[in-house]
Amino acid sequence: MKKNFLPISINIADQKILIVGGGQDAFKKLKILQRFDAEVEVLALKVCDEIKNSGVKFYEVAYHKKYLKKYLMLYSCLNNDELDKQIVxxxxxxxxxVNIHDKPDLCxxxxxxxxxQGNITIAVASNGENVYESIRIRNLIKDKLQIN
Known part of the structure; x- marks a missing residue:
């Protein structure tokens, strides 16, 4: 089934969000979510030092569905097809x-x-199909508007 994502803005301030996975992809996602004042927690068998030093709660345990009860959303950064499908x-x-990193068909x-910057947000979406083109266009807009 082809996905057709609606671009929206959602208030995640003070909302609980779970990242499953403790590597660099998880850390990058964490940094983005922290800019929007979300209450992020990380769950992974092994959590990288950057996440450990970020100030968020982290749990070095295996994923289990019992952990889902209190979250608005979950980002999986595992790159484990079988487990990602179970998480969905x-x-x-x-x-x-649910969002599965680099797998828009599962998201x-x-x-x-x-x-x-402040109360201005530029967001460019590509329906999950061309992330690098979205980044390029976002940067063009940001540069054109001279937003730091």
Whole structure:
């Protein structure tokens, strides 16, 4: 089934968001979410030092669906096809929005290329199909408007 994502802005301030996975992809996602005042937690068997030093709660345990109850959304940064598919099923059942890193076919939502300064946010989306083109266009807009 072809995905057709609606670009929206959602208030995630003080909302609980879970990142499953503890590597560099998870850390990059964490840095983005922290700019929007989300209450992010990380769950992974092994958590990188950057996440450990970021000030967020992290749990070095294996994923289990019992952890989903309190979250608005989940980002999986595992790069594990079998587990990612299970996470999608579990999130759908639990009513948790799910994003699987670099797998838009499995996602309920995708994140656009974002630039945020104060109350201005530039977001460019490509329906999850061309991330680098979204980033390029976001940067063109940011540069044209001279937003730092």
């Amino acid at each position: 099923k579990d999130c759908n059942k639990a009513g948790v929005l 309920q939502f995708v994140s656009p290329a974002i630039h945020k």
